[in-house]
Amino acid sequence: MSQLIKQRLVTDDRWILVREAAALADLPDGVPVIVPLKLWIERRAALIARGDVGVWLAPDEDPAALASDVSRLPVIAIDFPQFTDGRGYSHARLLRDRHGYEGELRATGDVQRDQLYYLAQSGFDAFAIRDDKDAHDALAGLDDFSDGYQLTQQRTPWFRRRAANAPHPGDTWFPCA
């Protein structure tokens, strides 16, 4: 069972990520499954009837394919075959911001501590940490930074908050030599 970070806790994962499934018969019975997008598109009605189904997207798959299903899916996973392939960050933003997805958005694959902060800012709220890495150690990655400049899925840009946050009117100048 893979280690899942969710709501800042390391938890047992009840979902089975089915990496390859050409047909419904390939799915295990009686457990919640996260199925490939292709199978979801082909067997959507049957999968809805089965229940306990989520969908995972490969980096080259368009999240718009799930636009009409966002309210139906309790879990959407975005796969990172290598952590250096950053397409999933944009796809997470699109699922959250454009398609209004509010369920669990999980990063799977090559998911490690040093990417967690950016992943969370992009809209992921669950992280299936790579099996050979320690999920408890990885948790610390969520706190690498306390804030940031940009508009992200988690916050408005600092320039919209600066005035309200400054302890003194105007600017807070950092003391320098």
Next chain:
Amino acid sequence: MRIGPYSASKGRAMYRYDTFDQRLIDQRVAQFRDQTRRFLAGELTEDEFRPLRLQNGLYIQKHAPMFRISIPYGMLETRQLRKLAYVARRYDRGYGHFTTRQNLQLNWPRLEHVPDILAELATVQMHAIQTSGNCVRNVTSDHYAGVALDETADPRPYAELIRQWATFNPEFAYLPRKFKIAVTGATSDRAAVKIHDVGLQLVHDDAGDLGFRVLVGGGLGRTPIIGHVIREFLPRNEILNYLDAILRTYNRYGRRDNKWKARIKILVKDLTPARFAAEVEAEWAHAAGGAGTVPDEEFTRIAAFFEPPAYDAFAGDDSSYRAAIADNRGFANWVKRNVHPHKVPGYVIVSLSLKKTGVPPGDVTSDQMDAIADLADVYSFGEVGVSHEQNLILRDVRQRDAFALWSALKTLGLATPNIGLLTDIVCCPGGDFCSLANAKSIPIAQAIQQRFDDLDYLHDIGEIDLNMSGCMNACGQHHIGHIGILGVDKNGSEWYQVSIGGSQGNDAALGKVIGPSFAAHEMPAVVERLIDAYLTHRHDDERFIDTVQRLGIEPFKERVYVAAH
């Protein structure tokens, strides 16, 4: 330390971190210190650590790590320059190399020292964030920003805003390839915006509102391409939303299967600029007018950091300056080449040449850095600029101080009167330092400088850009040199391919290769024959590049190859 009349910290046109900015930089140091610890402890593999160290400026090179320190839009204040001097002395061999992207590279630091170096830099609001790796790199700009005569608007507040947007941008940390942005606010482009992934030029629209002309998909490297204008006018408030749209389009659709086809220029070319622009516009439409739209007050806030310094209102045109030019030929030569007009009467912009014969182009010792900082405190409001031609700039020098400054620079070896001339060679570190290089570049540059050491001859040849790169990555920007030299590997030996007719700026163009490549020892003679051909054919006031554009490459090619065989 000498304290000059302008050394007070007030009135300095620099962005200053507040507690928010500083906290992010400090958190970055802590993050990388822990990542380095985990790497050295074997908890991170080389493959896992590589992208992390690259985004902190650290390459592993031929002899040692190479460490690239960010100098946002090429602006330093003197305490920062002194810190660079200190870091180079303490952690390296007492010198640094200014690059064509306005950064400073150290060639010999030790990996385990890098977290300490970053901590040192953070004390003066400096860092090495995203100076390499497949992410948004240091934002570059015009080295005359704020003081140029031809400026529509000061680009620095916009460059600073973009710096903040780029810094730790969560969505764009793992792009297909590196991503470089340049901003200019002048009518004459000194920031090379046409050879950047995104080039931004500040312009007014018909209503007089300020915005950007947006170019995308320029770049050099293996497939050199001049950037395309995808939008003639973007309101300035939308700049970050529009950059988000460009980057998101690139992040999603840029090629990741082939490193050599992964830059945005290939995507723009494959889609066509029109279709790429349509994708970006569609993406931008979702964000326009939203939370990412920058309010005018934010521009005002940042622009306040770049208010002009307290110029001497009575400086005026200085008679002693004119007298010194008339009396002293050495000073006159230096003024002619290294001094440029300033928008304020009585002031000039001074370039410090880092292209003295015998010194690798762009290299400065720690002692020189300290001395330059002292001079900048006395003569230029405590600021130093870095040009993408690898020289340093004192932007705000009174005419009446120019002679004293020149005298001081001469003793430092920083007054070579060759800005814009043949020996002002733009050059990457090359095979002596860089593990990517196919060939050495610095010894070739030096041999050419030695061949053209006669100042009268050099001035007679006039303005010419000579750029040299040790490999296809084109760090020396050889494609846009009037003469471009590229180091190539042929069966394990080093050869040099020559192109002519490239240019930067408003008329940016890519050079054409003149023919088969040459051995290293032939290169000074090859350049000499190109110059001979120019001197034979030039009309009165023609520069080398004008003659090449008028005649094409044939007469030059003929002179080089006929003479060679």
